[in-house]
Amino acid sequence: MSRLLIVEDEPHIASGLRFNLEAEGHEVLVVEDGEAALRLIVEQPTLIDAMILDIMLPGMDGFAVAAALRARAWLHPILMLTARGRAEDVLRGFEAGADDYLPKPFDLSILVARLHALLRRQGWKLAPPPPDEFTFAGKTVDFAAQELRVGAEVHPLTLMETNLLRYLVRHDGQTVSRKRLLEEVWNVREDTDTRAIDHFMSRLRKYVEPAPDQPKHLLTVRGVGYRFESSPGSKAP
Ligand code: CA
Numbered sequence: 001m002s003r004l005l006i007v008e009d010e011p012h013i014a015s016g017l018r019f020n021l022e023a024e025g026h027e028v029l030v031v032e033d034g035e036a037a038l039r040l041i042v043e044q045p046t047l048i049d050a051m052i053l054d055i056m057l058p059g060m061d062g063f064a065v066a067a068a069l070r071a072r073a074w075l076h077p078i079l080m081l082t083a084r085g086r087a088e089d090v091l092r093g094f095e096a097g098a099d100d101y102l103p104k105p106f107d108l109s110i111l112v113a114r115l116h117a118l119l120r121r122q123g124w125k126l127a128p129p130p131p132d133e134f135t136f137a138g139k140t141v142d143f144a145a146q147e148l149r150v151g152a153e154v155h156p157l158t159l160m161e162t163n164l165l166r167y168l169v170r171h172d173g174q175t176v177s178r179k180r181l182l183e184e185v186w187n188v189r190e191d192t193d194t195r196a197i198d199h200f201m202s203r204l205r206k207y208v209e210p211a212p213d214q215p216k217h218l219l220t221v222r223g224v225g226y227r228f229e230s231s232p233g234s235k236a237p
Contacts, residue, residue, distance in 0.1 A: 002049040002119050006030045007037040007065065008081070009057050013104075017052060020108045021115075034060030041074055050077040050119055052111075053098070055089060063096040070097035073156050075146060077118035081106070090188055091196035099159045100187075121159065134169045136230035137217065139208060141165050148207050155207045160186070164200055168218070168228035177225040201226060 004021055008014040009032045018028045029048070031037050034057050041048060051069075055062035066078050080098040082089040090101050100114050132144040140149045146162045148155045157165070167185050168176070178197050182188045201220070205212040219227045 001025050001027060003027045003047060004029070004115075005037060005040065005048045005051045007032075007034060007051060007057065007062070008054045009033060010054075013054075016108065017111070020112060024112055024116075033058050034062065034065035037065055038068055041069060042072065045072075045074060048076060050079070050115060050122065052079050052081065052115070054081045055083070055093065063092055066093065066096035066098050070158060075156055075158055077115075077122050077159065079111070079115055079118060087188070094160055094186055094188075095196055095199045097158050097160075118159075134230075141169065148204075150207060161200060161204065164197075165204065168226070169230070172228055172230050175221045175224055175227045179225075181225065197226070 004026050006014055006017050006021075006028060008017065008030065014030045014032075018030055021028045029040070031040065037051070037053070038060070053062045053065060057065070060068075062080055066080065069078070077099045078097060080093040080101040082093060082101050082103050086103075090103075093101050099118055102111055102114060132142070134141045134143070138150065141147075141162075142149065143162055143166055146157045146159065148157060148165070163185050164181070167181065181197055201218055202212070205215050205218050208217050209215045216232045217229055219229060221227050
């Protein structure tokens, strides 16, 4: 059982979601706008295990809500509801800190499956973590705890930032295209060359690189994508 927050202003969608998620044994709260969602989580940060967040809301939109929550280090799963066929919504949602998305109209059984996948991963995070770390150049990525430690500093990471770092670490020394990153990390099929990943990279660089303008580990490969180098200079480029 998880405690879920639905942020949705269309009553028939909200009640359909509530009905189905309660039938799955979850406790469900519904709010109709982003301000109410934010207020609830600021007042009780540990109340909610995961959020289903619509983008089109009165007042603050879903992007702003996700970004505000991540800025407050609320790192629970966010499943965003996007308009069909709008890849830019999907990418903007991920930039704002969403962990997954579903285009509207959606199949409820798929929503439940996606949500459970997110909660399962979150559960692994909350369980006593197995050693799941990678250390390079005095920095440690703790994948289980979703954090990056640099000396005494601890930077919390979203699930997507963690997944991106994990992918890059696994492909240490290899150039990976933006398209491949989108497909394999975000599960987004997108034919156009997108800059959405650049936002994640610049954020990660702030943590990882002593001089983010002259990166040594998270390298841009012009016209292609990115390459992670755990020990730069140790092998031919
Ligand atoms: Ca709406």
